[in-house]
Amino acid sequence: MADPKGFLTTPRQEWPRRPIGERVRDWDEVYVPGALLPIIGPQADRCMDCGVPFCHEACPLGNLIPDWNDLVARDDWRAAAERLHATNNFPEFTGRLCPAPCEAGCVLAINQPAVTIKNVECAIADRAWEEGFAGPAPPDRLSGRTVAVIGSGPTGLAAAQQLTRAGHTVAVYERDDRIGGLMRYGIPAFKMEKRHLERRIEQMRAEGTKFRTSTTVGRDVDAAELRARYDAVVISTGATAWRELAVPGRELIGVHQAMEYLPLANRVCEGDLETSPLSAAGLDVVIVGGGDTGADCLGTAVREGAASVTQLDIYDRPGDARDEDTEPWPTYPKLYRLSPAHEEAGVLRTAPEAAEDSDARLFAASALRLTGGTDGRVRALHLVGVDAERRPRPDTERVLPAGLVLLALGFSGPDLKDGLVTGLGLELEPRGTIARDAGFATNVPGVFAAGDAARGQSLIVWAIAEGRAVAAAVDRHLTDGTTRLPAPIGPYDRPMTA
Numbered sequence: 001m002a003d004p005k006g007f008l009t010t011p012r013q014e015w016p017r018r019p020i021g022e023r024v025r026d027w028d029e030v031y032v033p034g035a036l037l038p039i040i041g042p043q044a045d046r047c048m049d050c051g052v053p054f055c056h057e058a059c060p061l062g063n064l065i066p067d068w069n070d071l072v073a074r075d076d077w078r079a080a081a082e083r084l085h086a087t088n089n090f091p092e093f094t095g096r097l098c099p100a101p102c103e104a105g106c107v108l109a110i111n112q113p114a115v116t117i118k119n120v121e122c123a124i125a126d127r128a129w130e131e132g133f134a135g136p137a138p139p140d141r142l143s144g145r146t147v148a149v150i151g152s153g154p155t156g157l158a159a160a161q162q163l164t165r166a167g168h169t170v171a172v173y174e175r176d177d178r179i180g181g182l183m184r185y186g187i188p189a190f191k192m193e194k195r196h197l198e199r200r201i202e203q204m205r206a207e208g209t210k211f212r213t214s215t216t217v218g219r220d221v222d223a224a225e226l227r228a229r230y231d232a233v234v235i236s237t238g239a240t241a242w243r244e245l246a247v248p249g250r251e252l253i254g255v256h257q258a259m260e261y262l263p264l265a266n267r268v269c270e271g272d273l274e275t276s277p278l279s280a281a282g283l284d285v286v287i288v289g290g291g292d293t294g295a296d297c298l299g300t301a302v303r304e305g306a307a308s309v310t311q312l313d314i315y316d317r318p319g320d321a322r323d324e325d326t327e328p329w330p331t332y333p334k335l336y337r338l339s340p341a342h343e344e345a346g347v348l349r350t351a352p353e354a355a356e357d358s359d360a361r362l363f364a365a366s367a368l369r370l371t372g373g374t375d376g377r378v379r380a381l382h383l384v385g386v387d388a389e390r391r392p393r394p395d396t397e398r399v400l401p402a403g404l405v406l407l408a409l410g411f412s413g414p415d416l417k418d419g420l421v422t423g424l425g426l427e428l429e430p431r432g433t434i435a436r437d438a439g440f441a442t443n444v445p446g447v448f449a450a451g452d453a454a455r456g457q458s459l460i461v462w463a464i465a466e467g468r469a470v471a472a473a474v475d476r477h478l479t480d481g482t483t484r485l486p487a488p489i490g491p492y493d494r495p496m497t498a
Contacts (some may be wrong), residue, residue, distance in 0.1 A: 002073035006045030012113035013039050014316035015122075020347045026303055027189040027269050029096070030340040040123040043116045044072040045218045050107045054330040055117060058105025058496060060465040061094075061130055062488045065102060065117055072120055075285060081128035084121065087488065089158045089464060090200055092129070093183065095122025097460050098188050099292075101495065102394040105330035112273040129199060135349045136206035145478040148173060148230040150217050150420065153181025154460050155451030156236035157200065157475070158467025162485050163234075164209045166475050171230075172209060175418070181238060188296050190340070192304070194270070218419030227424060232474050235434060236467065237410035237420065239452035245288055251372025254378040258408040259379070265300045280306040284401040286381045287311040287409030288367050292339075297406045298360055299341030302348065309345055309360050312383060312389060317363040331496050366390065368397065370405060378402050384456045414453040431456065438492055440473040449475055456490065465489045 003009075015036045017023070023030050047069035055065045064083050071080035084091050094117055106114035128134040145168045149160045152174040164170045180185050180197050186341065200439075205211070217223055227233050242257050244250070256278055264276040280301035287294045287301075290313025292386075301309045318336045327333040338359060345360035368382045385396030413432030414421060427435040427443045433456050434449040436442050442449050450470035451463050465488045472487035 001072055003045040006042065006073070007048050007108055007112070007115075010042045010046050012046070012116060013043060014116055015039075015119050020344050023190065024120075024348065025319065025346050027191050029301065029327040030190050036119060036123050037127070040116075040120055041073055041075065044069040046108065046115045048072075048108060054105040054107060055102040055115075058330055058332070060462050060489050060493065060495075061087050061420045061468075062465075063102065063121070065115075067093075069115065069117075069120055072124060077124065077127045077131060078133050080124045080253050081131075081133040085126050085128070085134070087486070088121075089161050089285060089468070090154065091121050092125035092196045093154060093192065093200075094461055094464065095125055096185060096196070097183075099459065100331075101332040101459070101461070104332040105496070106297055107330075110329050113204075119251045123294050134199075134203065136203050138207045139165055141167055143167040143478065145169070145231045146229075147234065147474060148217075148226055148477075149234045149236060150226075151181060151236040151238055151451070151453070152179045152211070153183060153236065153238050153451065154180065154463040155238075155467040155470075156234070157204070158464045159234050159236060159450060159471045160209050160467075161207065162468055163206050164204065164469070164476060165485075166485055168475070168478060170213055173212045173215050173217050173221070173226075175214070177214050177336060179211050179213060184240060185266045186259060186293075186296070188262065188300050189269045191296070198496060204459055216418050218421075218423045223423030227355075227444070227447060230446075231478055232448065232476060233446065234470055235414075235420070235426075235442070235449045235453055236451040236470075238338070238413050239413050239433070239455045240411045240415040241432065242407070243409040243412055245407050245409060247367055247369050249372065249378065252370055252372040252378040253376050254372075254403060255370060256407070257403045258287075258289070258297050258406050261406050262293075262300060265304070275294060276304070278404070280309075280404050282303040282307055283403035285309045285404045285406065286400050286402040287406045287408055288331055288381075289313075289410070290315060290361065290363075291408060291410065292411075293410075294406075294408035295339045295341045297408055298345055299339075301404075301406075302341065302344050306404075308401070311361045312365045312367060313361055313363050314366050314386060316362065317361075317386060326498065328498050366392070370402070378405055380467050381405055411452070411457050413456065421436035436490060436491055439476075440470045441477075446477070446484075448477075450491075462489075466491075 049066045065364045068080040068083045102117045103114040147170045149156045149172045160170045250361045285301045285306045302409040317333045322333040326434045342359040366386045372378045381402040385393040435453045440448045450466040469487040472485040475483040
């Protein structure tokens with residue numbers, strides 16, 4: 001550790017956000033450009049270089065966090081970048097999008113604010129690009145074996161890059177017109193500008209990875225024929241089968257899934273559309289679902305000029321501090337967190353007075369029904385307060401005005417309508433995800449499954465870890481049963497719980 005007393009003398013300082021009144025008028029990232037590097041050295045110095053660093057265990061990638069914290073504190077950015085990329089293909093993605101379970105597992109977090117691990121990671125990644133430390137790494141020679149990766153989200157891209165660097169010829173198939181999956185059309189630009197994604201895609205192209213866009217395997221390309229064409233296939237399509245809201249009025253005009261709404265806003269940012277057909281401008285918006293996707297809808301609706309925005313969360317409001325009895329360190333605690341979108345909604349007062357804490361959220365609230373006008377458009381959402389068992393509480397029904405209702409209720413597994421699962425004859429788990437064995441292999445020889453399609457909806461760090469792990473399994477399958485590729489997790493590994 002560069003400064004043995006850093007954690008005692010230096011307070012936690014996070015990457016400052018731009019003023020709310022400024023950032024809601026554009027789609028740029030919410031953080032102050034250039035404000036991270038001046039503070040990151042002392043923040044890295046807060047790392048205690050623990051003998052048993054639980055941040056390793058909390059992160060499924062196994063990031064060497066104390067190592068690159070020390071290197072940043074010593075201003076050795078090249079070595080820090082090498083150490084970071086040794087375990088993470090896309091640290092600029094995780095540094096912006098991951099909720100940082102590593103910080104919950106930081107030993108310092110037992111009785112002090114944790115090290116700003118996520119910010120240090122992002123600073124290293126950005127510095128690596130600026131200084132030219134993130135150049136292409138093509139293989140020395142080709143193996144002569146071919147792999148098709150279906151899906152270009154973080155799992156698919158990580159698997160493709162690992163397999164390409166191992167010498168295999170890899171083609172990535174993506175159903176959308178651009179590469180990136182959820183990072184392209186699901187994540188708003190104010191959380192991660194797409195230039196970060198474009199850089200990695202160009203890096204992968206330079207290494208030899210091929211990309212096939214606007215191609216839905218199972219519909220545009222026969223799944224069985226694709227399997228016969230390649231030596232191995234990796235399915236990393238994500239969990240795209242969204243959950244529905246089974247209440248009266250669901251059929252009304254103006255009720256949409258979050259992943260119908262968010263891609264259109266992203267296409268406006270890409271320049272494909274002048275305005276979104278589902279724009280929230282001037283409308284009372286109600287978002288059903290209290291997770292990150294709901295918060296993405298919230299920040300998007302604020303930027304589109306919604307008249308009001310309310311987000312319903314069926315769970316009780318979390319506490320401000322860790323409950324040591326139910327969620328002891330180093331597990332990731334469910335806490336009341338104020339995302340940039342909630343901060344914006346609170347300051348701008350975009351929610352009705354009924355919303356708690358003025359951050360647009362209504363906790364312990366469940367939608368009962370939707371009602372509309374004679375034109376068939378939604379006009380109101382009727383809700384009720386619920387207890388911890390999701391049972392309605394007496395005398396808590398209320399009505400919210402609603403011209404646009406967005407459903408952000410999560411995803412159950414891969415979409416079966418595109419014909420991929422049925423075309424290959426893949427077996428499914430009872431919950432709807434693709435079944436696989438301890439080596440990521442499906443019931444079809446040579447076909448492997450990874451990411452949300454097999455694990456279920458999860459975090460970006462788990463997605464990348466799955467991509468790296470399935471790449472090792474495929475490499476082993478294509479060679480003599482050995483591999484030099486790292487496998488940070490197994491298919492049955494799960495986050496730490498009490």
